Amino acid sequence: MNEQVASVEDFGLDPERVELLLDRVRQDVDEGLLPAAQVALARNGKVAVLETYGEARHDSLICIFSATKAIVSAATWLLIQDGELAEDECVADIIPEFASHGKDKVTVQQLLTHTAGFPHAPFGPLQWHSKAETLARFAQWRLNWAPGSRVEYHPSSSMWVIAEIIERRGGLPYAEFIRKRVLGPLGLRNLFVGLPEAENQRVLPVEHRGNPMTQDDCKKLGLSAFPETEVTEEALLAFNRPDVRALGMPGAGGFANAHDLALFYQALLQGGLGDVKLWTERTLNGAREIRTGNLADPMFNKAANRGLGIIVSGDASRNLRGFGVTNSAQAFGHNGAGCQLAWADPATGISLAYLTPGHDRNLVHQWQRSMAIGSLAARCAL
Secondary structure, eight states: EOOOOOGGGTBBHHHHHHHHHHHHHHHHTTSOOOOEEEEEEETTEEEEEEEEEEOOOEEEEEEEEHHHHHHHHHHHHHHTTTOOOOOOHHHHHGGGGGTTTTTGGGGHHHHHHTTTTTTTTTGGGGGGGHHHHOOOOOOOOSSSSSSSOOOOOOSSHHHHHHHHHHHHHHHHHHHHIIIIIIIHHHHHTEEEEOOGGGGGGGGOOOOSSSSOOHHHHHHHHTOOOOOOSSHHHHHHHGGGHHHHHTTTTTBBBEEEEEHHHHHHHHHHHHHHETEEEEEEEHHHHTTSOSSSSTTTTTTTTTEBOOOSSSOOOOOOTTGGGTTTTOTTTTTOOOOBTTBEEEEETTTTEEEEEEEEEESSOOOOHHHHHHOOOOOOOTOBBB
């Protein structure tokens, strides 16, 4: 199904390159590798192309997993902009219960840049419903390494703390704060952190496809074995449960269609949508400033390039950060498990959202898909 507000040329997009992008997205569904896919390109504050394949409709909702982090982080930018929060604040000064076991020096910035030092700290999502359990869990967590000394991806732990900070400094439950201060004003009615019960009928359930890579597969490609993390098949399938969807897990529980996710990134380019302006240019430039210096992502031993809750494309290794090889160095975004793609490129004004409910168990296939779709999308500008 194709929905175009106007011809792609009216958005300064090359129709032939757009077709190459759509052909690549369609390919995985036609070959049975994925059950469905959505893709959207936006520019100048509007969606230029919206295409759906397989079981998806244009209004279908898909779990965006870690792409949620950018949305929750953008809410903290508002608190920083309003003077309600500072990125160099110690978390313990905001949440005293967090200070135990040497965590008293952890800063807000370190939470947002995956340098906080507790990447594997356990937290059962439904514990969030009990403030006492949440704070007790924060108190139990221990550091794996000194805060600020290295980068290691925190799949969920640091974002639970960010959610608590939003509540304490924003004065609302964090999902309500995001809805009232970010998504509502922008008019994004197909993007949720905390899914209302009535919206479950629109959600395409998560399903796994294909076979995982073996250690021999890794060796043939010159790769070390992939580390085990909390992002397991069981953990991903939990987002098929209405109670988990309703919670709005701050590191992974957002739901969206490609249309609204692409528009969200237009807002991050422009400070808002239409007449609604939320973030100042200073705030956006600051959020995109790389805070991690030369600290390397341990999986690829390349600079992590972390801004405040987002990743910046940067140098020629941008493909290892989830961007295509043709993005500019200024492109930024945050992808999600299973090859959910979400980014914007200030050099062209293009934003991309690619979503699928199908999770290819072969991680190399995921990377190849990500690089191909991202590279084709980035080249669509005339």
